[in-house]
Each structure stands twice: as C-alpha cells, then as structure tokens.
Amino acid sequence: MKIKKLIKHDAENYRNIRLEALDNNPDFFGTMYHEEAIMTIDTFREKIPVDKNNFILGCYKDKDLIGIVAFHQESRMKLRHKAYIRSMYVQPKYRKKGIGKLLLNELIERAKAIKEIEILLLDVVTNNLPAKQLYLSFGFQIYGIEKMAYKLNHQYFDMESMSLQIKSLFLSR
Template identity: 40%
Template sequence: MEIRQLNRIDAEEYLSIRLEALQNSPYAFASSYEEEKNQTAEKYKNRFETPIHTFTFGAFEESQLVGVVTLVKEQLLKLSHRANIVAMYIKPENRGNGIGKALISKVIEKAYNLEGIEQIYLTVVTTNVPAKKLYTSSGFEVFGKEKRALKFDNTYYDEEHMVLFL
C-alpha cells in the first residue's frame, strides 16, 4: 500500500471514487451524488495542482486508488490555528486492513507540519461505528453531538464533532 498526496494526474480517479462514496454512503457526506454527478475532473486537477489550503491524500493498492481523505486549513485569521478532516472514504472491499489508519496518520502528520495548526476537527455520523473507533484510536475526542445534522431520504442522522489537539 502506498499513501501519498494526490496530484493533477489523479483527478479522474479521484472523481470516480468521490462519486462512488456519495452513492455508497450517502448518509456520511453533507454533499450528495445528485449535487456532484456533473462535476468534472478539471475541478480536482486545479485543486491538486496548487495545494495551499486543501490537501488530499490517497491510498493506492496495486496502483488503484482505494481510499481518500482531505485536510482543509481554516482561512479566517481567528481560526487559522485549525484544520478540518473531510471527505474520508475507503472502498468497501478494502476496509478493515489498515488503510483508514494509514490515511488518518498521514493527515495528522501533514497538519502537524503545517505552520500554525494546533488542532484538527472532524464530524462523523453517530451510526458509523468503525469510523468512530478509527478516529478515537487516533487520538480524537468527541466534544459535541449535533442532533439531526443530516437529512437523507426523510431520515435524520446525528453527527459527533471530534477534535485532536496537536
């Protein structure tokens, strides 16, 4: 397994896994497949080409992108000590073999090496027990619960807010 920051040549494969994630786990993301299905790889080529505030990492097995995670630095002055983990996804057939742990470790390492970042935030749907275990085992702590944070197909999903202080 290889973990590395994505670049513009990964954009097509990233778009594919992103759309798969939105279809397979619609309750886990604020965005929806319907909202993103018409996106082009160009959006991601541009984002990956000049990563200043957004850093996306991929896990590759046999040259195939099987997992992704993004770290976003806050831009406002008073929030500039913070970063957020978003868009984490691992293909179902690749779960349970350490890819998630490797991706989270890589993102934490990146945040630690970014000047001024002191804490990392994320949200996780309360019913996603494997993800919650992963984040807790990586040092994240729950600091709040948002009831009915997401609504999909007339079903509400609660989210836990988690933080890791570096």
Template identity: 40%
Template sequence: MDIRLLNQEDAKEYRKIRLEALKNNPEAFSSSFEEEKEFPVENYESRLQSEVSFTFGVFEKEQLIGVGTLLKEQKSKLKHRANIVAMYVSPLKRGMGIGKSIMQAAIQKAKDAEEIEQINLCVVSTNMSAKKLYTSLGFKTFGIEQKALKIDGRYFDDEYMVLFL
C-alpha cells in the first residue's frame, strides 16, 4: 500500500471514494451524497490544488482505498490551528491500519508547518472505532454537540477532539 498527498490528477479517484463515503456513512459527513453527486470532477481538482488543504490518500494497486484531509485555518487569530476532515477508509479495508497511516501523515504535515500548534477534528459520537483511533494518537475530547446532524428524521451527536502538538 502506498500513501501520498493527492493532486489534481487524482480528482476522479478522489470523487469516486468521496461519493462512496457519503453513501456508506452519511452520518460521518456534513455533506450529502445527493448534494455532491452533482459536483463535476473540476470541483475535486480545485480542492486537491489548494494551498491550505492537504488530502492524503492510500492506494492499493492503483485504487484509492482511504483518504483524509488536513485543513489549515486561514484567519490570523486561528492560524495556530488545523482540522482533520473527510476521513474515510473503504469498508473492506478497515482494521488494517490505513486510517492510522493517514492520520500519522496528516499529523506530521501539521508538525512540519511551524505555525500549527493544534489539530481539531469532529467525529460522530457513535463511531467507536474512529474515536479509539483518534484517542490512541493523543486526541482528547473537549465537547459534544447534541443533534449535530439530522438524517431522515434521525439525529447524530458530534464529538469534538483536539491534539496539541
């Protein structure tokens, strides 16, 4: 397996796994499959060219099987922070350390950026495996937003976590 930063040439593969993620785990993302399925591949190309967003991907035989993005804050008072967003590993590849590899790469990228002092993330409170992974890497919970998402009349709570570098 190969992990690397994605670029605009990876946009089609990224779009494919992103839509898979939104379909398989709608409770884990604020975007929906119905909204993003209409986005052209150019939207993903521009995301992967950003100077403040770093998307890591894990490939197995040319197929993208896991992704995660480190997003640097831009406002002057927030530049000491970054966020982990859009984490996803294909269901058949979970439990193999792929998510941990993505997180470690993102954490290292944040450490390499001198201004970043902390990484924040948000995880749906029922996702025990993700919470276990984040805790094992040093993230600590600092808050819970009740009823953060509403999908088909059902509510999901979000847990906010932070890692101080």
C-alpha cells in the first residue's frame, strides 16, 4: 500500500473512486451521486488542490486507488489554525485492513507539519459507526451534534462534529 498526494494527473482515478463512494454510501456524504456524475473530468481535475495546505490523499494498491481523504485548511487569518477532514472513503473490499488508519495517520502527520494548524475538524454521520470508531481511536472528540443534517428519501441523518487538537494551544492575554 502506498499513500500519496493526488495530483491533477490523478483526476480520472479520483473521479472513479469519488463516484463509487457516493453510489455505495449515499447517506454518508452531503453530495449525491447524480450531482457529481454529470461533472466533466476537467471539473474533477480542478477539484484536486495543488498547494500544501489543501490536498487529497490517496491510498494505492499497485496502480489501483482504493481509498481517499481530503484536507482543507481555512484561509481566513482568524481561522487558519483550523483544518477540515472531508470525503474519507475506502473501497468495501479493503475495509477493516487498516487503510483508513493509514490515510488518517498520514493526513495528521502532514497537518502537524503545517505551522499554523492546531485543530483538525470533521463531521461524521452518527450511524457511520466504523468511521466514528476510527476517529475516536485517533483521539477525536465529539463537540456537537447537528440533528437532521442530511435528508435522503424522506429519512433524516444526524451529524456529529468532531475535533482533534494536534498542537498545544497558547493562550495570550
């Protein structure tokens, strides 16, 4: 297994796994499959960030992209100490094999290397127990619940907001 930062050249692989994620787990993502399936490969290419403070990590088994996770640092000055983890997905046949841990660990290590970042934030659908357990195992803590965050086929899904402090907070008064 190899973890690497996706580049524009990876757009087709990224599109394929992203659409697979939306198709396989529609209740875990804020976007629907049909919303992204109509997007061109160029649109997906543009979604792949090229700077160190925003990136998508991919886990490859040989030449196959089998897992992804996105990272986004806030750009506004008063919020630059925060970054968001989004769109994590591992193909079903590779789940429970440590791929999610590899991706999350690599993301956290890269986040720690970015000077300003102190806190990582993410949202997880409450009933996505495997993902929630993974995040809790890394020390993420639940700090809020948004009731009825998603609605799919007349069913509501609650969202838990989680945070992980990765650097000491310095209080200056």
